[in-house]
Structures are given as structure tokens and as C-alpha cells.
Amino acid sequence: MNDLIGQVLLSVGLCFTFLGCVGLVRMPDVYCRLQAATKCVTLGTGSILLAAIVMTGVSGTGVKAAVCMVFLFLNSPTAAHALARAARSSGIKVWQKQDGAKKDI
Amino acid sequence: MKYTIVFIVIYLIWIMLTWNMEPANFFTGAVVSLIITALFGREFPYHPEHTFQPGRYFAFARFLGVFVVQMAKANFIMAYRIISPGLPINPGIVVIPLRLKSPLGRIILANSITLAPGTFTMDITEDTLVIHWIYVETLDPAKAEECICGRLQSILKEVFE
Incomplete structure (x- = not known):
């Protein structure tokens, strides 16, 4: 039973991580890319770690995975914030939709 | 008391990260935690007395x-x-x-905004948060705060102040 739950969680995690990567390619500018990377990857990595906890129980691996999850939720936004702040202070503008410009031409 | 709190937290993290029930491991952990506590314990819990107020833990759970x-x-x-x-x-x-004053509360608020739907903390100043919003609904600061933070800011105020 635990194996089944673990595998479901693992698949969910892989799906979200994959979507995060797709977002990284599709989004137009650095800030939107960071949004895609932080949001999808937290749940993706979170459920992969949760799968590790469910499959191994209270063992060395499980407890380490739990600690890693806490660190992930603390570190991922902090790193993204550092990147965004650096991008902003180096003067990168926010991307805007180009609808109006197209009509003018 | 400050030092005791830091020591206990670091020791618990050590035990969870190694998860090895030999006496030698516990001893090494104690030595390492003592060194780290001696180096950094002066700075960390800004309000050690808050550790023993259970209301704050309930607010944090909420x-x-x-x-x-x-x-x-x-x-x-x-x-x-x-x-x-x-x-x-x-x-x-x-x-x-941004109405929170305690540094830890500010960090946690900024991080949870980054993980909340569609928003992302870009910069933090004395009393404002600069936020990148992927689908802007309003530019008015008060309404935007209502949309983005909701109750988070008031709950964190209970926890940390």
C-alpha cells in the first residue's frame, strides 16, 4: 500500500517538475520564469520527498527527506528573491503584452 | 537562555540529519552544536522569551x-x-x-508571498514590499494587499510581535 501511494506521489512530483521546466521555456521574461520555477518546483520536489518519506517510513532516509522538505520551503523562495532583486537592480524591465502595439502597426 | 534554545535546535537538526543511534554520533553532535552555539548563539533568537508563550505556536499552526x-x-x-x-x-x-517589524516575521511573510498564487517578492524596504504579480488585478496598494496577503500579515503579527 505504501509503495502504491509513494509511486503516485512520485508521478505527481515528476509532472509538476516537468511543468516547471516547460514554464521556464515558455515564459517571456526573467521574472515570469522565476515564478514558474519557484512555484511548480516546490510542489514537485515536495511530493518527491514526500514519496521518499511514505516509502521508507521512519528511517534514516525518511527523516532526512522530512528535514530537506523544510529546508526546501525556506531556501527556494529566498534564492528566487535574490535572483529577482539582482535582476531588478541591474535594470531589467517587466515584460508587457504587445496587443496595443500590433494594432498600431 | 538564548544559548540553550540555539543549542537544542541545532542538536535536534543534527540528530535528524544523521539519524544514527550510536553514542559516538550523539557525542560528536553535542560537540559540533556547542561550537556553533558559541559562534552564532549571540545573534539569533531576537526575543527568547517568546519561545515559552503557547499562544504563538497556535497562531503559527493557523x-x-x-x-x-x-x-x-x-x-x-x-x-x-x-x-x-x-x-x-x-x-x-x-x-x-508592510506592517511587520520583527525580522523573522518579515522573512517568513516575504517567502510565503513568493509561494502564494501568482505573486513574488522582488524587494523589501523599511515599510513596503515590492511585488511582481503575474496577473495584475489592481494597482491600489490597499486592495492589492487584501488580494495578495489576505490574513497572513495579521496572523504573523500575532506570532512574532
């Missing part, structure tokens, strides 16, 4: 409940934005007021 729901929602909304062909985004920058 915060965690709100936060986990928001985070799960954020992931699904972001996944929808990524896979929908029209790319439904309208990014912009809004500035919202």
Missing part, C-alpha cells in the same frame, strides 16, 4: 494551515498558466504596505 492551502493552489494555477496555449499572463509590479 498560519501553516493557510499557507499550505495557498501553496497547493499556487502550484495548480501556475501549472494551468503554463500549459494553456494563450499564455494568460499580464505581469506588473505592485507595492504593498
Whole structure:
């Protein structure tokens, strides 16, 4: 039973991580890319770690995975914030939709 | 008392990270934790007396409940934005007021905004947060705060102040 739950969680995690990567390619500018990377990857990595906890129980691996999850939720936004702040202070503008410009031409 | 709190937290992290029930491991952990405590214990808990007030833990549990729901929602909304062909985004920058004073509270608020649906902390000043919003609904600071933080700011005020 635990194996089944673990595998479901693992698949969910892989799906979200994959979507995060797709977002990284599709989004137009650095800030939107960071949004895609932080949001999808937290749940993706979170459920992969949760799968590790469910499959191994209270063992060395499980407890380490739990600690890693806490660190992930603390570190991922902090790193993204550092990147965004650096991008902003180096003067990168926010991307805007180009609808109006197209009509003018 | 400050040092005791830091020591206990570091020792617990050591035990969880190694998870090895030999006496030698416990001894090494104690030595390492003592060294780290001696080096950094002076700085960390800004208000050690807050550790023993149970009301703050209940408030923090409430915060965690709100936060986990928001985070799960954020992931699904972001996944929808990524896979929908029209790319439904309208990014912009809004500035919202920040009323928290305690440094830890400010960090946790900024991080939870980053993980909340569609928003992202870019910069933090004395009394404002600069936020990148992937689908801007309003530019008015008060309304934007209502949309972005909801109850988070007031709950964190209970926890840390």
C-alpha cells in the first residue's frame, strides 16, 4: 500500500517538475520564469520527498527527506528573491503584452 | 537562555540529519552544536522569551494551515498558466504596505508571498514590499494587499510581535 501511494506521489512530483521546466521555456521574461520555477518546483520536489518519506517510513532516509522538505520551503523562495532583486537592480524591465502595439502597426 | 534554545535546535537538526543511534554520533553532535552555539548563539533568537508563550505556536499552526492551502493552489494555477496555449499572463509590479517589524516575521511573510498564487517578492524596504504579480488585478496598494496577503500579515503579527 505504501509503495502504491509513494509511486503516485512520485508521478505527481515528476509532472509538476516537468511543468516547471516547460514554464521556464515558455515564459517571456526573467521574472515570469522565476515564478514558474519557484512555484511548480516546490510542489514537485515536495511530493518527491514526500514519496521518499511514505516509502521508507521512519528511517534514516525518511527523516532526512522530512528535514530537506523544510529546508526546501525556506531556501527556494529566498534564492528566487535574490535572483529577482539582482535582476531588478541591474535594470531589467517587466515584460508587457504587445496587443496595443500590433494594432498600431 | 538564548544559548540553550540555539543549542537544542541545532542538536535536534543534527540528530535528524544523521539519524544514527550510536553514542559516538550523539557525542560528536553535542560537540559540533556547542561550537556553533558559541559562534552564532549571540545573534539569533531576537526575543527568547517568546519561545515559552503557547499562544504563538497556535497562531503559527493557523498560519501553516493557510499557507499550505495557498501553496497547493499556487502550484495548480501556475501549472494551468503554463500549459494553456494563450499564455494568460499580464505581469506588473505592485507595492504593498508592510506592517511587520520583527525580522523573522518579515522573512517568513516575504517567502510565503513568493509561494502564494501568482505573486513574488522582488524587494523589501523599511515599510513596503515590492511585488511582481503575474496577473495584475489592481494597482491600489490597499486592495492589492487584501488580494495578495489576505490574513497572513495579521496572523504573523500575532506570532512574532
